[in-house]
Amino acid sequence: MEGHAGQKASLTWAVHIAVAVLVVLWTVPTFGLLVSSLRDKDQLAATGWWTALSASEQTLSARTEGPEAQQKEGDLWIVRGNVFDSGAGQIASWGTSSRAPAAYQPGDTADLGKGESLTVEETGDYVLASAAEMTGSRGQRLFVQSVVPPRFTLDNYxxxxxxxxxxxxxxxxxxxxxxxxxxxxxxxxxxxxxxxxxxxxxxxxxxxxxxxxxxxxxxxxxxxxxxxxxxxxxxxxxxxxxxxxxxxxxxxxxxxxxxxxxxxxxxxxxxxxxxxxxxxxxxxxxxxxxxxxxxxxxxxxxxxxxxxxxxxxxxxxxxxxxxxxxxxxxxxxxxxxxxxxxxxxxxxxxxxxxxxxxxxxxxxxxxxxxxxxxxx
Amino acid sequence: MGQILYAAATIVVGVFLCVAYFWGSNAVLDRLCPMKGPEAAANVRRANAIRPWLFLGPSILVLSLYLVYPVFNSIWLSLHDSSGQDFVGLGNYVWLFGDAKFLESVRNNLLWLVFVPAMATFFGLVAAALTDRIKWGNAAKSLIFMPMAISFVGAAVIWKFVYDYRGADQEQIGLLNAIVTGLGGDPVAWITVPFWNNFFLMVILVWIQTGFAMVILSAALRGIPEETVEAAILDGANPFQIFWRIKIPQIWGTIAVVWTTITILVLKIFDIVFAMTNGQWGSQVLANMMYDWSFRAGDFGRGSAIAVILMLAVTPIMVWNIRNARKEGQ
CATH class of the missing domain: 1.10.3720.10 (MetI-like)
Structure with a gap:
């Protein structure tokens, strides 16, 4: 309106910046809500919505499949599977106890005692091997620090x-x-x-x-x-x-x-x-x-x-x-x-x-x- | 599905009844007072005297029943006990002024009354003044105005997420705590901090109402005569002086309107407190307390007494509005 001579360019810039700040302040909360509602619920609970586009590292607790899935391979009883429900993911480290959830690197084999051992690969594939037939109803507890690619979904809706x-x-x-x-x-x-x-x-x-x-x-x-x-x-x-x-x-x-x-x-x-x-x-x-x-x-x-x-x-x-x-x-x-x-x-x-x-x-x-x- | 049909049928029936009433009553009046014949002049006069009341009838009925009668009934109820049976005089009011939660509510309402209209008007004024000077101002206005459409409950969820708190050993997913920890601070459970949590709730209403203030003030700023601004420029005033000394004084009336409109809204604020804290941690307000006593505790006497206090608080603004409207009408 007062674009008359003498109007300083720096002042115009200040106006642009001030309005931009106001607009950001007034829209960011709603934008965060929208982004969050579209995120995978585990990722939403683990990291802020502003990281939605980057891969996140999160700790998952999982179980191997139970003894009913074991198969005899040679001398060993073996359970195979993948820790990720969706099958996609990358493991940074893993462990078998909540006190040391990052004790092992991908590809390491953990000795669980009683002749059992567990190997977890970077892709999440695991092999649980036992000299004797496994008993009980539940699988081995394990923790993985995984690098999960960003995932958006309409599941929440x-x-x-x-x-x-x-x-x-x-x-x-x-x-x-x-x-x-x-x-x-x-x-x-x-x-x-x-x-x-x-x-x-x-x-x-x-x-x-x-x-x-x-x-x-x-x-x-x-x-x-x-x-x-x-x-x-x-x-x-x-x-x-x-x-x-x-x-x-x-x-x-x-x-x-x-x-x-x-x-x-x-x-x-x-x-x-x-x-x-x-x-x-x-x-x-x-x-x-x-x-x-x-x-x-x-x-x-x-x-x-x-x-x-x-x-x-x-x-x-x-x-x-x-x-x-x-x-x-x-x-x-x-x-x-x-x-x-x-x-x-x-x-x-x-x-x-x-x-x-x-x-x-x-x-x-x-x-x-x-x-x-x-x-x- | 049945429910949609029910609603649709209600609209059809309701609209039909309305139209039937207005059309029918007018037709009857025309029949009773025909504009022909020996008494035509008297009939026209008579019809003209009656017709306004046919038009106004339904509105007057609904307004009396839904707004006027409740004012008097509330006053009556506030002088009675919880069941509305026994007269207790000013007992409910005496109780109120001795109740710590009520005094807390009054204090908080006063805080809201000062902070929210002031900040919303200030930000609205700044946004109006700045957006009028740039090309993408209308888009910016639209976005700042947007929270107006969002319900208080929706806004409460949005901001509860911003204020979300987790223990210091966990990653913060609330924006505010993420910023605080990012700057090296410790996370805070914002909405449970007594006294200051009031301000975190007020921010929500400021966020919603700034758009309203901006729209009204922007129109007022555009209505300022160009000559006054040009004269100031010729006299060598800088943009800040033009804004504060020339423009603001000319829109005082509009600022007062914006301020009082937001004030009335603030007095009745309920949803935000109800959804965010429900009055815990020292954040109680009158409207939420009124809801608690009336519909949770079932004490209509005390609930009505709080409502009457609210009514007393808006009365000065009501009188002021009526006087202004009458002045304008003349």
Whole structure:
């Protein structure tokens, strides 16, 4: 803007660098989540996500196959196999006890006593040999320090969608969100029109009330409404939460739509009135189509808010599988699977993916709504 | 599948009922007060007096039931015991002000109230001022704005991962501890450090709200008349002076709006604390305490009393907003 003479190049560079730093700070946490959710779960637990692209050294504890797999080869009983589940990997060192997990080099043979010996190659192939037939049900314990190539997988997503119930919760969240977005728009549009273009006593007072209700903490509504829903037999369920979200979203909807509608050109509406159009016709044929940008803005707000909401869902919905929304499910996972980052990261990314798509696709309307919606 | 059908059916039925109500009530009104005949003028007047209330009816009903009535009902409940049966006067409030956890919550809420709006507004202002000067500013804005779309719960997971802690003998997979150990320090279990953990939670909200502040302030900065800036340049002001002395004073009103909007959000902050610490290690806040007492302990009296305190805290902002809106309307 002030690209006038005398603007120093060094200052421009400082601006570029400062913005770059801000952008990095603001995106890195989310990026880390995305990268982590795609990593192999053992690697995720062993090294930071920023090392995801380099091969990592990690200690695996494994077992050879049990005695049931032994075969007689010459004088010896032999068990052969590979310590890596996937068959791919490179061993740096190995051992047979947790106190010395790196006692042997690849290719070394460890004497296990009682005539048994174990050899582990760099590729992970091992040979367990015994002079006498092996007994028992479990194989020999062994530890390997392996160099594992980076591995990316969608397994974490498969796990959370299926076994951890995020798939079902995704559906529940949609069930909450769509009606809770559509219904308030309809109800509010008529009210906004009345407050913008109809003349009647008490209009200014009503507008002031709407502005006031914008900031009422919804904490205040939780107990009375839950009691009310229970009293009329609605209890906890989707119908109750749709009504609650409608109520909580209405002040902003009316405020946004009224401000927008009040700014529409007066000539058009007065003209239609002179031509004998009723208010209902003016609303339906002129004001509603012209108000599309404001309707879209509010729809995005309400969608993001209901999708991301935790508190209202916790109070007005049950905790069963058929009603638990994604935010609620993730909070439960934080409690029960606190250390399992492969599950938490994948679940969290699934829950933020839809809002992010909506955000990037409809950013224009979101910005417009924000500018109109903040009380000036 | 049945559930999707249920939701779809609700939308269809709900939309149909809404449209039927508005269309039907208008049609009835038109029938009762026809714009023809001997009484046409009186009828038009009568219809014009009634019609606004047909349009407003559903909204007024829902707002009264879901927002106005609860305010009064909460006040009433806060004066009663846990079951909502017996009147206890100010007993719940007396208990509150003697409760250590409540005083901790008030202190923490005050910390949040100072830190979050200040930092979010500051970073938003810096981001707005800087991104307006470069070509890739819009892309940068988009990325800084992005956390706005992320839920508090999602953000809690993202940041819990950043703050992840493991013993000093293990490799750190949390970014913050990896940086700290990389610089030679010892890893810290950040969210369990009393007092300071509040700030680690606040960072999350600052991260989310900076985009909001940036968008609003950026629009305000662009609305500043060019002449004032040009005059300052002619007078030999440097870019910093132009920004702090010329531009900032002209957008004070917008800064106040951003500040109060974030303040209201901060007062109600619940999800982040609930998901990160659940109020342990000295990080309790009012909204989470209200949830604990109401829906874990089942004490509606105490829960309502905390909610009423929250209401009292937002009341000054509410009055200020209403006054501003009325001034603008005139």
């Amino acid at each position: 498969r796990t959370v969608i299926g076994a951890e119930g995020i798939g079902r919760s995704f559906l529940n969240t949609f069930t909450v969100t769509i009606p809770a977005t559509v219904i308030p728009i309809l109800v509010a549009a008529f009210a906004a029109y009345a407050l913008a273009w109809m003349r009647f006593p008490g209009r200014a007072l009503l507008i002031a009330c709407v502005v006031g209700l914008l900031v009422v903490p919804l904490q205040l509504s939780l107990i009375p409404l839950l009691r009310f829903h229970n009293a009329i037999g609605l209890g906890k369920g989707y119908f109750g939460i749709w009504l609650a979200h409608t109520g909580f979203g209405l002040p902003l909807a009316i405020y946004l739509l009224r401000n927008y509608m009040a700014g529409l050109p007066k000539d058009i509406i007065e003209g239609a009135r002179v031509d004998g159009a009723t208010d209902f016709q003016i609303f339906r044929k002129i004001v509603l189509p012209l108000s599309f940008p404001a309707l879209a803005s509010f729809a995005i707000f309400q969608f993001l808010w209901t999708w991301n909401d935790l508190l209202v869902a916790k109070v007005f919905l049950g905790t069963g599988d058929s009603q638990l929304v994604m935010t609620g499910r993730i909070v439960e996972l934080l409690g029960s699977r606190g250390g399992n980052w492969e599950i938490l990261t994948a679940a969290a990314f699934l829950s933020i993916a839809v809002p992010l798509v909506v955000f990037f696709a409809m950013q224009k309307y979101l910005v417009r709504g924000l500018l109109a919606g903040s009380v000036k």
